[in-house]
Amino acid sequence: MNRDTDKTYNCIIVEDEPLSQEILESYLQDCPQLKLKAICNDALEANQIFLKESVDLLFLDINMPKMNGIEWLKSLDQSPKVIFTTAYPEYAVEGFDLNALDYLLKPFSFERFLRSVNKFLSLQDKVDAKSENQEETILVKSNKKTYLLKPSELNYIESEGDYLKLQREDDCLVIHDTLKNFQTKLPPKEFLRIHRSFIINLSKIDFLEGNQVCIAKQMVPIANSYKDQLMQLIQK
Template identity: 40%
Template sequence: MINCLIVDDAPVAREILVQYCKLLPVLRVVGQCGDAFEAREKIQQLQIDLLLVDINMPVLSGIELLKTLKNPPLVVFTTAYREFATDAFDLAACDYLLKPFSIERFIIAIDRVVEKLNPKTSTILEIPPSIPSHHLLLRTEGRINKLNYDHIVYLEASRNNTKVITSSEHFISTTPLSSIETQLPAELFFRVHRSFIINLSKVTSLHGNRIILGKIEVPLGGNYKDEFVKIFGV
């Protein structure tokens, strides 16, 4: 068992990690902290093998927390900001998860932790090496379309179908939005509403509960607003 401590100032983010950890028998969550100072106390009191820690926290960041520890446990950083990646890996982090990340991406990170703790231990989920994909294979009626991620503006659930809007075309697939979501890289695409997933690189502005993607507007759901605002950098 790997004793892990979750450190994140966002309650929703902590709960997501708790649920992910429950899916992997090798992990045991021994504590949750809302800031780095509380985490330091837990680390001194408990046997911690792994820190699942946010970077952007008030007063003391996740990176600064790690620097204060003499014998730090293994760490996987979780953050909405990609610009901290270099600093994170300079501190020998096992992995760097960019929010919002999928359970598949989380499993890959934990596999790396398991390998560091015991190189002879088999991984949790064997994932064959592959060339990173830059496109989505979308099945529509009678054909399979290869859509470059950069060309996709947003996806919308429409009854039992999914509408995919690109910079030049519209596609309608019978594949549910939730299934397509698992194929999209979490660092590029984000669900902003139960019926909408957007390409983060296409966002030009935020106006109340409306996200502007060039000349297109999509709604921002209340359950997704806090995390999106954090990613948006407001």
């Protein structure tokens, strides 16, 4: 596969040991396709980065103060690809149950680190090629009908009890699902959760006014906890 060497992916290090931070940072200096956005000492610090930055890859320690890496990963609505870095092999099974890309057992060599990075890059090549060639459809059932829904058709998604309203240009499909689950089916760089009850299509934004965003003449609320991340994305 021909790899686009000009394309870069954002990553962060979540690690409480200074020596491990230094080793990972030095290894990343020899991986030009990965752009290190932050080094975080714990999961709570990393959580703040997620509100401001788009992150494609996590190098995540497990045994950390305040909250361990696995607990934090489970708390995310939608997580990026994850490479666990830990000194405790007993966590490996649980890590892979969370669809971790790889599991690096400390101390690990640059060669072993690079194998993990290449696994990530190969996977992204396939994802990027697929998204360029065609848009994936989502199978949804609404009002006794089955629809092949293209994500690009959506303006926003609203949660209401046990149901979701999928707002399109000319109609609204009502389906039985959760916002958290439906978000996993959407292209992460095109859709953003901006409220506990709303996910929006970033390309459909008309304007922002206060704590609201206008999409197709409809005003959608923005929760304060999501506003920094929204502003970061639309300014890129």
